[in-house]
Amino acid sequence: MYDWHEIGALDAIPRLGARVVKTPRGDVAVFRTADDQVFALRDRCPHKGGPLSQGIVHGRRITCPLHNWVLELDSGEAVAPDVGCATSYPLRLENGRIWLGLNNGTNVSADARESA
Amino acid sequence: MKKEQLVLVGNGMAGVRTLEELLAIAPDRYEITVFGAEPRGNYNRILLSPVLAGEKTVDQIMINDLPWYAERGIVLHAGRPVMRIDRMRRQVIAADGTVAGYDRLLLATGSDPFMLPIPGNDLPGVIGFRDINDVETMLAAARTGKHAVVIGGGLLGLEAANGLMKQGMEVTVVHVLDTLMERQLDSAAAELLRVSLEERGLRFLMGANTAAVLGEEHARAVRFKDGLEIPADLVVMAVGIRPNIELAKQAGIYCERGIVVNDTLQSYDPRVYAVGECVQHRGQCYGLVAPLWEQAKVCANHLARYGIGRYQGSATSTKLKVTGIDLFSAGNFNGGPGCEEIVLRDPARGVYKKLVVKENRVQGAVLYGDTVDGSWYFQLLREGTDIGAFRETVLFGHAHMADSGRDGFSVMTMADDAEICGCNGVCKGAIVKAITDQKLFTVDEVRAHTKASASCGSCTGLVEQLLAATVGAFDKTPKEKALCKCTEHSHDQVRKTIREHRLTSLRAVFDFMEWQTPDGCHSCRPAINYYVLSTWPGEAQDDQQSRFINERVHANIQKDGTYSVVPRMWGGLTNSKELRAIADVADKFQIPTVKVTGGQRIDLLGVKKEDLPSVWADLNAAGMVSGHAYGKSLRTVKTCVGSDWCRFGTQDSTGLGVKLERMTWGSWTPHKFKMAVSGCPRNCAEATIKDFGVVCVDSGYEIHVGGNGGIKIRGTDLLCKVATEDEVKAYCGAFMQLYREEGRYLERTAPWIERVGLAYVKSRIVGDEEGRKALYARFLDSQQYAQIDPWAERASGRVDAHEFQPLQQVG
Ligand SMILES: Cc1cc2nc3c(=O)[nH]c(=O)nc-3n(C[C@H](O)[C@H](O)[C@H](O)COP(=O)(O)OP(=O)(O)OC[C@H]3O[C@@H](n4cnc5c(N)ncnc54)[C@H](O)[C@@H]3O)c2cc1C
Ligand code: HEM
Numbered sequence: 004m005y006d007w008h009e010i011g012a013l014d015a016i017p018r019l020g021a022r023v024v025k026t027p028r029g030d031v032a033v034f035r036t037a038d039d040q041v042f043a044l045r046d047r048c049p050h051k052g053g054p055l056s057q058g059i060v061h062g063r064r065i066t067c068p069l070h071n072w073v074l075e076l077d078s079g080e081a082v083a084p085d086v087g088c089a090t091s092y093p094l095r096l097e098n099g100r101i102w103l104g105l106n107n108g109t110n111v112s113a114d115a116r117e118s119a
Numbered sequence: 120m121k122k123e124q125l126v127l128v129g130n131g132m133a134g135v136r137t138l139e140e141l142l143a144i145a146p147d148r149y150e151i152t153v154f155g156a157e158p159r160g161n162y163n164r165i166l167l168s169p170v171l172a173g174e175k176t177v178d179q180i181m182i183n184d185l186p187w188y189a190e191r192g193i194v195l196h197a198g199r200p201v202m203r204i205d206r207m208r209r210q211v212i213a214a215d216g217t218v219a220g221y222d223r224l225l226l227a228t229g230s231d232p233f234m235l236p237i238p239g240n241d242l243p244g245v246i247g248f249r250d251i252n253d254v255e256t257m258l259a260a261a262r263t264g265k266h267a268v269v270i271g272g273g274l275l276g277l278e279a280a281n282g283l284m285k286q287g288m289e290v291t292v293v294h295v296l297d298t299l300m301e302r303q304l305d306s307a308a309a310e311l312l313r314v315s316l317e318e319r320g321l322r323f324l325m326g327a328n329t330a331a332v333l334g335e336e337h338a339r340a341v342r343f344k345d346g347l348e349i350p351a352d353l354v355v356m357a358v359g360i361r362p363n364i365e366l367a368k369q370a371g372i373y374c375e376r377g378i379v380v381n382d383t384l385q386s387y388d389p390r391v392y393a394v395g396e397c398v399q400h401r402g403q404c405y406g407l408v409a410p411l412w413e414q415a416k417v418c419a420n421h422l423a424r425y426g427i428g429r430y431q432g433s434a435t436s437t438k439l440k441v442t443g444i445d446l447f448s449a450g451n452f453n454g455g456p457g458c459e460e461i462v463l464r465d466p467a468r469g470v471y472k473k474l475v476v477k478e479n480r481v482q483g484a485v486l487y488g489d490t491v492d493g494s495w496y497f498q499l500l501r502e503g504t505d506i507g508a509f510r511e512t513v514l515f516g517h518a519h520m521a522d523s524g525r526d527g528f529s530v531m532t533m534a535d536d537a538e539i540c541g542c543n544g545v546c547k548g549a550i551v552k553a554i555t556d557q558k559l560f561t562v563d564e565v566r567a568h569t570k571a572s573a574s575c576g577s578c579t580g581l582v583e584q585l586l587a588a589t590v591g592a593f594d595k596t597p598k599e600k601a602l603c604k605c606t607e608h609s610h611d612q613v614r615k616t617i618r619e620h621r622l623t624s625l626r627a628v629f630d631f632m633e634w635q636t637p638d639g640c641h642s643c644r645p646a647i648n649y650y651v652l653s654t655w656p657g658e659a660q661d662d663q664q665s666r667f668i669n670e671r672v673h674a675n676i677q678k679d680g681t682y683s684v685v686p687r688m689w690g691g692l693t694n695s696k697e698l699r700a701i702a703d704v705a706d707k708f709q710i711p712t713v714k715v716t717g718g719q720r721i722d723l724l725g726v727k728k729e730d731l732p733s734v735w736a737d738l739n740a741a742g743m744v745s746g747h748a749y750g751k752s753l754r755t756v757k758t759c760v761g762s763d764w765c766r767f768g769t770q771d772s773t774g775l776g777v778k779l780e781r782m783t784w785g786s787w788t789p790h791k792f793k794m795a796v797s798g799c800p801r802n803c804a805e806a807t808i809k810d811f812g813v814v815c816v817d818s819g820y821e822i823h824v825g826g827n828g829g830i831k832i833r834g835t836d837l838l839c840k841v842a843t844e845d846e847v848k849a850y851c852g853a854f855m856q857l858y859r860e861e862g863r864y865l866e867r868t869a870p871w872i873e874r875v876g877l878a879y880v881k882s883r884i885v886g887d888e889e890g891r892k893a894l895y896a897r898f899l900d901s902q903q904y905a906q907i908d909p910w911a912e913r914a915s916g917r918v919d920a921h922e923f924q925p926l927q928q929v930g
């Protein structure tokens with residue numbers, strides 16, 4: 004199950020940009036696409052832990068700033084040929100405000116993935 | 120022998136072109152006097168549209184400035200309209216009483232905009248679109264007024280409307296018919312055009328009959344026959360032109376719609392010639408320049424008494440000069456009895472092409488969205504080529520045919536007298552000859568020598584092909600590699616398009632060049648951002664989201680997500696105050712590593728992102744600015760101590776290094792750019808592995824370029840030797856600018872020089888003094904927008920604050 008946290012306004016994130024949300028379990032990167040979709044991924048690249056929030060957003064993908072891995076924003080999966088996955092988090096957009104869903108521990112499998 | 124007197128009335132495009140043609144073949148035949156109603160030299164009227172749209176300046180469209188006349192001994196009476204011709208005395212009389220006698224008279228009075236005969240058509244704020252005054256009136260109106268109404272949805276009206284919209288006005292185009300540009304387009308293409316102009320913000324009133332312009336002291340609104348009124352601070356009438364024949368008529372020279380001339384461009388009075396839009400030839404009046412050039416050539420030939428050449432009328436083609444819209448039309452495009460149409464529609468790419476064909480010969484063409492083959496179809500049309508053999512594929516264009524090897528049409532298979540540049544009437548043979556005789560290498564040079572591609576630009580592709588085929592020893596230029604997966608265009612094509620179409624933002628490039636992804640990728644975005652910024656300094660928008668993180672936050676990201684901070688130390692010099700500030704910053708922000716870099720400055724490593732603005736503020740307070748250690752930009756200028764201290768030093772290498780760094784800091788380059796100055800050939804500053812290195816010698820300064828110490832070491836090439844520090848600066852600025860303009864993104868100077876050749880770089884920097892000065896001037900010009908310390912901007916909290924703060928802390 005998720006606890007929902009209001010994290011700020013859509014406009015606080017530049018289009019094709021990202022911001023960081025600090026959580027007790029580490030940083031979460033929140034991305035905004037050109038058409039105002041928002042996505043959240045753990046701010047650690049599956050390759051060598053690069054901060055994805057510092058990368059370049061294009062289409063529905065993010066390029067990591069350290070070695071140019073490209074990940075899907077919705078699933079967190081790396082685009083072939085690279086293999087790996089960054090944990091993704093659910094977001095809700097209501098009246099221009101963004102809400103982030105953090106697992107509160109009742110859904111064990113997702114949590115396991117997060118700490119893996 | 121006393122020279123004969125030639126008088127030209129009308130200092131415009133056709134008249135002066137005739138003089139140019141005449142001077143080329145008979146420079147000493149006449150004493151020439153020119154009367155012009157406009158108070159200036161001769162300019163390229165076609166380019167008034169780009170001037171209105173803010174894409175060109177008036178200076179850029181001058182063809183013949185005042186010195187041009189003086190140098191050729193031509194007396195120019197600019198700003199003195201001729202009021203009367205006295206054919207008995209063979210004199211012309213100007214408004215101010217100036218009189219000039221002639222043996223031959225050339226009339227080239229052009230045409231006037233036709234003003235609808237409706238109430239209010241003489242109010243201030245109601246104008247035509249014909250000359251620089253009109254453009255100035257429109258620009259002034261755009262500064263104060265909001266609403267513009269353009270009457271007439273033809274070529275001229277749409278160019279006016281587009282320009283006014285670019286100047287910030289709300290523009291409505293009023294057209295009596297239901298389709299735009301009916302003289303050039305069929306209804307399908309006209310509809311595509313309307314939709315795309317509407318998307319850009321123009322409004323259209325189709326099928327509307329204008330009844331009156333309302334207003335007391337100034338135009339205020341336009342009323343239509345059905346009673347509708349719309350506000351108008353400016354009304355532009357572009358409903359047609361009328362040959363300007365008053366003067367000729369008064370003098371009793373036979374006129375119908377225009378001054379009637381024969382195939383040698385003589386009027387009914389054999390001493391009086393006429394060219395341009397004011398003439399009527401075989402029942403036809405023209406409103407485009409290509410026919411005028413042909414007339415000018417023939418007329419000059421007869422004025423020179425060579426007596427060969429007849430003008431037999433012209434087929435015309437047109438192109439709409441609205442940036443971002445590709446439209447071409449020629450000939451009979453609506454068909455008729457016995458005609459068939461070959462049509463290609465590709466709505467996804469926004470492309471529509473139609474050829475009208477009769478008995479396998481092209482009669483007309485309309486192209487929308489993809490006009491590269493316009494000149495090819497136009498040639499097929501004029502030469503009446505039988506297209507039976509390639510009819511099924513003709514609409515895929517001529518590149519396709521060359522690729523499939525079916526018939527090998529390429530520009531080299533065109534006949535020598537095939538016209539390449541319609542605007543300026545330049546044929547293939549003339550261009551090839553100029554390229555070989557004058558050793559031309561660039562389109563600009565071809566433009567300067569032959570005028571081909573100097574007007575509307577639609578023939579530039581053909582001129583380039585000719586260059587490639589003539590200059591290259593190989594017969595086929597390899598297809599250039601695409602910039603990235605988002606496009607088929609190469610780096611050089613993208614950059615050229617940015618330059619030629621004045622694209623100043625990423626979005627404009629994506630739209631114009633039909634990017635295949637909505638917003639590019641991590642490869643193309645930074646590249647294009649660099650290209651627009653370096654091509655249009657001060658004008659292009661810097662897109663932060665398209666910069667690599669280091670350039671976005673002005674620090675180097677490290678493997679753990681922290682950053683490094685490298686303040687600039689000019690020429691490697693520092694002092695106790697700076698060192699103290701650095702030490703204080705290191706303590707205050709608990710910066711784990713402080714290291715001296717190979718670029719003679721100090722690197723603070725492991726700074727947390729949130730701390731960056733505060734670190735910068737403290738460094739700024741001690742007078743330090745960003746070292747751009749993170750950028751595709753000038754990094755450092757390494758120096759040795761030189762003649763100030765060293766017993767071998769020949770010049771002040773440290774001082775020169777500081778000057779070079781002060782001049783070049785802040786500039787963005789295709790890749791990083793490093794410099795060094797050594798005080799003698801012992802070369803302690805390692806200047807010969809730098810992008811630009813100076814080795815001082817007793818008699819001056821050796822300039823070395825294209826060195827690199829990276830993965831693959833490359834020693835510099837010697838560019839030249841100069842005598843003074845000022846020359847070093849000028850060569851440095853010019854070299855950097857050439858690299859900025861022609862190096863591909865992420866290409867260091869070393870591979871760039873290997874690609875283009877040292878000889879080329881020398882020819883641009885050393886061999887061409889004017890060119891070097893122009894490059895240097897462009898460099899300095901762009902620096903005024905670049906030399907702003909990015910740290911200070913961000914430390915102030917006013918720029919990109921969101922980059923440095925987390926969005927939220929939860930839990
Ligand atoms: C905005 C605009 C865009 C255009 N775009 C294109 C295009 O894309 N392609 C194209 O092919 N064509 C284009 N044209 C048309 C092209 O500019 C004309 O065909 C061309 O300029 C005509 O040349 P001309 O010498 O006959 O007339 P002009 O260039 O008009 O020259 C005539 C000159 O004579 C002067 N004059 C008139 N009467 C007198 C007098 N009594 N005494 C002294 N001087 C006098 C006038 O002031 C004028 O300077 C465009 C025109 C305009 C206005
Ligand atoms: C070819 C691959 C190279 C890469 C990827 C590279 C990368 C970098 C990076 C990331 C920095 C910044 C370090 C920081 O402060 O965070 C840096 C600095 C530096 N590098 Fe390199 N470098 C390369 C080659 C070279 C070579 C060949 C030389 C010298 C011959 C060189 C000389 C320097 C110097 C002098 C600095 C400090 C710059 C300054 O003071 O601003 N580098 N380099």
Ligand code: SF4
Nearest residue numbers: 759765798799802803
């Ligand atoms: S390069 Fe020459 S002048 Fe400079 S420090 Fe070395 S020896 Fe001295």
Ligand code: FES
Nearest residue numbers: 048051053067070
């Ligand atoms: S850490 Fe992301 S690509 Fe290497």
Ligand code: FES
Nearest residue numbers: 540542574575576
């Ligand atoms: S065709 Fe217009 S410039 Fe050549």
